[in-house]
Amino acid sequence: xxxxxxxxxxxxxxxxxxxxxxxxxxxxxxxxxxxxxxxxxxxxxxxxxxxxxxxxxxxxxxxxxxxxxxxxxxxxxxxxxxxxxxxxxxxxxxxxxxxxxxxxxxxxxxxxxxxxxxxxxxxxxxxxxxxxxxxxxxxxxxxx
Numbered sequence: 591x592x593x594x595x596x597x598x599x600x601x602x603x604x605x606x607x608x609x610x611x612x613x614x615x616x617x618x619x620x621x622x623x624x625x626x627x628x629x630x631x632x633x634x635x636x637x638x639x640x641x642x643x644x645x646x647x648x649x650x651x652x653x654x655x656x657x658x659x660x661x662x663x664x665x666x667x668x669x670x671x672x673x674x675x676x677x678x679x680x681x682x683x684x685x686x687x688x689x690x691x692x693x694x695x696x697x698x699x700x701x702x703x704x705x706x707x708x709x710x711x712x713x714x715x716x717x718x719x720x721x722x723x724x725x726x727x728x729x730x731x732x733x734x
Contacts, residue, residue: 594618594631602635606653607644612637619723624715625671625700632719656707661724666703666717672696 592600599613615635622630645653674696683690703717712720
């Protein structure tokens with residue numbers, strides 16, 4: 591079983607078509623849980639300036655650069671995704687306590703962030719991880 595930092599490096603290599611020696615890991619961020627339950631262990635790192643990025647078209651639609659200063663000054667639009675359950679149509683409600691009802695039962699929600707940079711939209715897990723990273727930067731005054 592690979593460790594989270596090894597997975598982060600392997601995924602970067604696979605998605606961006608670079609070699610391991612071009613990646614410098616800086617450190618881990620807080621884990622991220624997607625609304626569908628995927629557990630992600632994101633890492634911050636640097637890619638060597640002379641690296642030629644060749645994205646894997648099966649995994650990456652587009653690669654573009656956004657200055658960190660943009661995220662420090664931008665406030666994302668925020669919405670949410672509700673998480674819930676619904677019983678199947680053939681569920682035997684007549685056999686269980688009446689407190690169990692048909693239809694959706696919402697148990698919670700996850701925030702979803704949207705950053706607009708030029709004509710591009712950054713959202714979903716990417717924006718959630720960026721939002722967490724930028725908040726850490728602000729709290730620790732790492733980037734000005």
